[in-house]
Structure formats: C-alpha cells, structure tokens
Amino acid sequence: MALFGTDGIRGLANSELTAEIALDLSVAAAHVLVESSSNRDHQPTAIIGQDSRASGEFLEAAVVAGLTSAGINVYRVGVIPTPAIAHLVAQSKADLGVMISASHNPMPDNGIKLFARGGGKLDDSIEARIEARMGEEWRRPTGRGVGRAINDESASERYVEHLLTSVLTPLKGLKVVVDCANGAASFVAPEAYRRAGAEVVAIFDQPDGWNINADCGSTHMEHLRAAVLQEKADIGVAHDGDADRCLAIDAAGKEIDGDHILTILAKGFKARGILRSNTVVATVMSNLGFLHAMKDAHIDVITTAVGDRYVLENMIAHDYALGGEQSGHVIMRDLANTGDGLLTALQLMQEVVRSGKGLQELAATMVRFPQVLINVKDVAKEKIENNATISSALKVAQQRLGESGRVLLRASGTEALVRVMVEASSDSLAQEVAQSLADVVKGELGSR
Secondary structure (H helix, E strand, O other): OOOOEOOEEEEEEOOOEOHHHHHHHHHHHHHHHHHOOOOOOOOOEEEEEEOOOOHHHHHHHHHHHHHHHOOOEEEEEEEOOHHHHHHHHHHHOOOEEEEEOOOOOOOOEEEEEEEOHHHOEOOHHHHHHHHHOOOOOOOOOOHHHOOOEEEOOOHHHHHHHHHHOOOOOOOOOOEEEEEOOOOHHHHOHHHHHHHOOOEEEEEOOOOOOOOOOOOOHHHOOHHHHHHHHHHOOOEEEEEOOOOOOEEEEEOOOOEEOHHHHHHHHHHHHHHOOOOHHHEEEEEOOOOHHHHHHHHHOOOEEEEEOOOHHHHHHHHHHHOOOEEEOOOOOEEEOOOOOOOOHHHHHHHHHHHHHHHOOOHHHHHOOOOOOOEEEEEEEOOOHHHOOOOHHHHHHHHHHHHHHHHHOEEEEEEOOOOOEEEEEEEOOOHHHHHHHHHHHHHHHHHHHOOO
C-alpha cells in the first residue's frame, strides 16, 4: 500500500507513523530532492515546522536527525501553520520544507507533509521516488559534511508580515471571533487579524499538546457560533489544527462553508478584475448550489479530484487565480502557492469591509442544496474500484435523483473509510439515498 495519501503521510503517531519511518523518509527525501537540484555547489537547506501535537516533538526530532545526517542544514521554526512553511520555503529559497501535522485529524494522529523548492507540494512522481528509496543503503557524510540544526525565532513574524501585505483595506470596525483549534493558528491568527485592524476575540488558543481539534476548530463549529452570538461579532472564523483551511460563521450564527467563501471571493475577484480567465477551480465535492451561483455570476468552473493539491495543479497548468474546496481550503495564487486559512480569512473579511455588506448578505447569493455526507468507516476502501454491486447501486441512486441531485462515492486519501455524498432537492431524500448507498458499501467492503 502506498505510503503517501492525498496530503502527505498520515497515521496514528508512534504506531502507524513512527520515528523510524520519519527518519527513513527524511533521508530519502533529502537524497531525491538534492540530487534533482541544478545547484550542487551549495549546502542544501530545509525548513521544518509542526502543529501543536505532543507527538510532533519526537517526529520533528527524527526528521531533523535524518536530514542533518544526510548533509542538510535544517531551520526549526516551531509551532506554525502549514502555509507558513510553504511561504518560508519560497522566501528563503530553501530546498525542502517539512510540516509535521495531521491537520483536522484527532490528536493521536500525526502526519508529514513535504514541500519542494518554491513552496509547492510535491507531485505524485516525486513522492513515488522518495518512497522507493526508503531503506536503501547510502554513503553518509562525515565531519563538515553533516548538516546543522538552527532555531529560527523570526519565522512567525515573517509569516505575519507576509499575511499583512495582502490587506489593502484595513479591517477597522470589524469584530471577529477566531477559533484557533488549539493548534498552529493560536500564535499567529489573533495577532495577524488585530494588526490588520480588526477587533479580535480568540477562543481555543491555548494548545497544551493534547487538546488540538478537541471539540473545537473547523470540525466543531458550535462553540464558535455561540461565541459570535454572545460577542455580537460581525464574523467568526474557524481554523483546523494546521490552519490551512478556513470556515466562517456570520453575525446571525449561520455556518459559511468553503463553497460560500469561494463564491464570495470569486465574485469579488471578478469585480476587481483579478479573476483570470473568468474561471474558478473547485472539486467534485463542491455543492450544486455553488455551481448554480457561479453560473448566475457568469463565472466558469473547472472541477478536479478532491484534494487541494489537484486544485493547485490545475490552477498552475492554466494560470488561474482562484480555487478551493468545500472543506475550506482556498488557494489564491497571486498571494500564496498553497491553501492558507489565515490568508483566506483576511480576504473574506476584506470583502465584507469593501462591500459594506454583512457576511450573511454576501453568502446569500449561494443557495446550498441539501447535502448528506456519510463516512463508512473501517472498510477495505481499496476494493471499491470495479465492484459491480456498488456501481449498480450508484447508477440507481443517480437515476432516482435526476437533474436535481447527484451522488459521489470516494475512498478517503488519509483514513480507512469511504465517503458517501448525496445532494438532493430535500434533506429527507438526500438522507435516504445516502444511507442506502452507505449500507451497500458497508456490506460489500466489509471490515478492514
């Protein structure tokens, strides 16, 4: 089974993802990326950060050991958002970036994400080369050939300064509640939003190593909703553990998902003449309501497979400026080379200030179709392909929904589950069709 999923490597820390794997992976990555370098005369550098999980401490130590033993100088930047690593790699012209995080997953999980020169995520072919070289024999450098590990105390400030360069309209008069998920956003998001001009109330901003994503953040919006209403705030912003995604709550307490945010930004970009080719890139998981909203705004939509890396690949290939996912990953290529939850929040807040309209009014231009998502857990997800019974059930379900709905089945790239997504004209129909399909998937794929 492949080690890399749709977003790096992820698994139960110290069980599925061990220090030994992290060490071996970092050595292999060093060899592949250094050997492909056009400049062999300089000593390669890497930047490594982590979210707030306790397991990140031993995984970071293993990665640093592997990279320095392979002759890489490593700059440790501590607890910091994933998109900060992408920015810092590009800014410093480092050869490699490493982020230790399992994003929105529960605390016991962890993961390793790799960034190439320029700050972009590695493509599938490079990941395959790295995986193929894990465990190989190699000649180890000695003496001055080994790498050094340096603590970079200025990294967070440089990232915040980068975020603030995107703020062309001060956020004065805007009251914001931010849920930091007790994760990587805790040390930078409140600071960035305050310095952009907003009045900020921060919640879940006290990480202790164990409480990341625990009933908070973008997967648990209820506390943010309550705080927005209590504080009479204009907007609430929720990040996940590594802060590469952003969801929101409007002043009335209604959830604003990634499709709503993408709708608002796409229309704002078009109005300002920066939506290149009049096109936005989304994924097959985008709600039908988003597609209808874009059609009404005369904006073209390109859809890709699920995963922000595939959105980005399409954007780069065709020079598009804006793309994203329903989950809150939004990419603005003129501002960053990866999804950035803090950057997304700042741009969303600016649209509110620029328009003079509340977030609720801006989001109302997209009417969300009822959608049900069922995660069928602990199944042999790799067996979903070419299963005749599942294919037949899928066809029957789509015929039943007709043009007013759709259905999508996909294996998770990071967990042992299959996602069943159904959109329909009513909640009851969507739930009924989704549960029927989930039962078929469970029956056919059984247990792991």
